[in-house]
Amino acid sequence: MLEKVSDIGEFGLIRRINDLVNRDGLRSERLSLGIGDDTASFLPRPGYELLVTCDSMVEGRHYLPQHISFMDLGRRAMTINISDIGAMGGTPLYALISLGLRAEMFVRDVEEIYRGFIAELNPFGASIIGGNLTRSGNGMFIDITLLGEVEQGKLVRRSGAKPGDAILVTGYPGQAAAGLRLLLHTPNDASLARHPLVTIYNIPPHRAHLGKAIAQTGFATAMIDTSDGFLGDLGHICEESGVGAELFKDKIPVSEGIYDAARILHRDPHDFFLGESDDYEMVITCHPQHVALLRSIAEKCCAAPLTEVGRITGTAPGITLLLPDGERHPVKSLSWDHFRSAKDPAE
C-alpha cells in the first residue's frame, strides 16, 4: 500500500522532505539555519544585492495534472522562478516552498515534486531552506519564493531601454504554447507525451546562466523573461522605459516544431511567438554596437540562438509590426491575464 500524506501527517511529511533535501540537495556555507526552526537564516555576501521573487502554480490553471509527471511539475515550478532571477542578471540561492496538498496525495509523489525542485536548484548550488505545508481545497498549489544575488551595480531592470536599442530574444518563444495547444487539441493522444513541444511546455528551459553572463558585460539596457508572452513582456519593457518598439516580422524566430504545430492547429505560426506565454525565454535590449558581443556570449553559454527581432523607438508609445513588404501594423500587447483571459487550460 502506498503511503498517503494523511498517513504520516504534516510533521511526518516535513521530516521526510527534510531528509530528502539533506540527502539530494546542496547546502551553502552561508546558510546558518535551514528547515526546522521558526525561520531559516543566512549571512548575505558583502558587495551583493539580494533578489527575491515568488510565483505560484495552481492545478488546472497553470498545468494539466494528467499530462505532467510530479518530478516535471517540481522542475517547472522552480524554473519559472529561476527565470525571474536570471532576467535580473542574478544567481539563485535559496528557495522556500509553500505547498497546498490534498490529504490523500501519495507521499512518493510529493517527494517527486521535491526531486524536481532540487534537480533545478543543484546546478546553481542553490538550496531549499524552508516552506510551509497546508491542506488545500480541491486543487493543489505550489508557491515558491526564490532568493538570489547579483553583484552590486550589475542588476538589469526592465526600465533602461533606449530609443535605437536592438531588441533581442533567446530561443523560440511560442514553443511551449504550441505544445499546450497540441495537448488541448487531442487530449487523448498518448503519443503526445513524448512530443518535443509538449516537453518544452512541461519543463521549459530557462536562460538564467545567459542572463547572468549578459549582465556581467554591463551592455544590456533592459531584460525580462517571456512569462507573459513576448508581446506582453516587450510591452512591460516599453512601459517601464517610456519607449515604443518596432518588430520585423520576417526576423521572428519560428522553429520547425512551431511550423508543424501551426499546420495541425490551423494557426499562423507567428501568433505563438507574439501572443502566447508559457515559455521562459528572455527579451534583451542593448545598443546596436553590442549585439555581436551578446550573441557570441549566447552561443558559448547556451545552445539556443539570440535573434535580433526589432528596434526600440522613441516616438510612438506602442509596438508596431513591420511586414517584409513595408506595411506597418500596430500590435496590441496581449499579456497573459489570469483573471480575464480565457486561455486557462482548465477552461
Add this chain to the structure above:
Amino acid sequence: MLEKVSDIGEFGLIRRINDLVNRDGLRSERLSLGIGDDTASFLPRPGYELLVTCDSMVEGRHYLPQHISFMDLGRRAMTINISDIGAMGGTPLYALISLGLRAEMFVRDVEEIYRGFIAELNPFGASIIGGNLTRSGNGMFIDITLLGEVEQGKLVRRSGAKPGDAILVTGYPGQAAAGLRLLLHTPNDASLARHPLVTIYNIPPHRAHLGKAIAQTGFATAMIDTSDGFLGDLGHICEESGVGAELFKDKIPVSEGIYDAARILHRDPHDFFLGESDDYEMVITCHPQHVALLRSIAEKCCAAPLTEVGRITGTAPGITLLLPDGERHPVKSLSWDHFRSAKDPAE
C-alpha cells in the same frame, strides 16, 4: 456597481495594489527595486543575518470567512509571519504576497486585505516588495514570505534549551482557540463578533518586539512561537534541544476569558492552553537566574505577562505535568497537524 477583480484584470489589480502600497506603506532606503520588475532587490545590512519564513492561510482551513473582515484577514496573515521572525529575535523587513483569488472577488476587498498587511508592517518600517496574483479554485489562499534581519550572533534557535532552564510563556495561550470554539459553538450568534476572545482569534497579538528585546540580552537559550499550540511547540524545543520538560499545572496562566469560555463549552480551561493553537505567543527558555530580567523587559515592552510555567529536565525525553498535590502526568505533545487533525474549522 462594485468593481470585481475580473473587471480590471491581473495587471489592473497589480497597478491598484502598487498604488496602495506606495501611498500607505513605507519604503526602506536599502530597497533598490520594489513591485514591478521580474524580482525585487535590496542591499542587506552589513553585520546582520537575514531571516526568511513563509506561511499560508487557506479559506475554510485557517479562517472562517463569514466571521472575519478582509482587513483583519490581512492583519492575521501578516501577524503569523511576523511572529516567526520575532521568535528568532529578528525584525521584519520585506514581505512578498502570493494571493489565490476568485475572479468575482471585489477589488475593494482585496485592497482591504492589503491594508491589513500594511497595518502590521508599518510599525516595523517593513514593506511589501513583491508577490504574485493568481486565480484560485474554489477557495482563496494567502501565502506570505517575510524576510527579516537579526544582528549577527543574536539569533535565538529552538535548539539551545538546557536542563535546569526555566520555561516562560507570554500572555495567555489558548485564548484564540477558545474564541474559535465559541464561534463554532454558536455560529449564528452575531454578538460574538465583538467578543474579546473572537477578536484574539481573528487578529492575535504577536510578540515580535519582545522577541527582539529578549534576543538582545543574549540570555534566552531557546525561543519559539506557539503556532502549533503550547505543548506542540514546547515539544519542538525539547526535540531540537534533546531535553525533556516539567510543567507546573498551577502555574499555567489562564485568563478570565478562558475560564468563562470553558464554562460555556464544558471544557477544562487548561486544555486550551495545552493543546490548542491559533495564538502567537512565545515560549522562552533561560537560566533561572535570568528570569527576573526577562520578566522586567516583558513588563516594559508589552502589556502581557511573562509567566514561568516549568523547567527543562535532562533525563526524561517527554513532557510531564506536575499537579499541585504532587501527582505527575506524562502529557503528549499534540501539535496541530494539517493532514491528520480533525480540528480544521471547515470540518
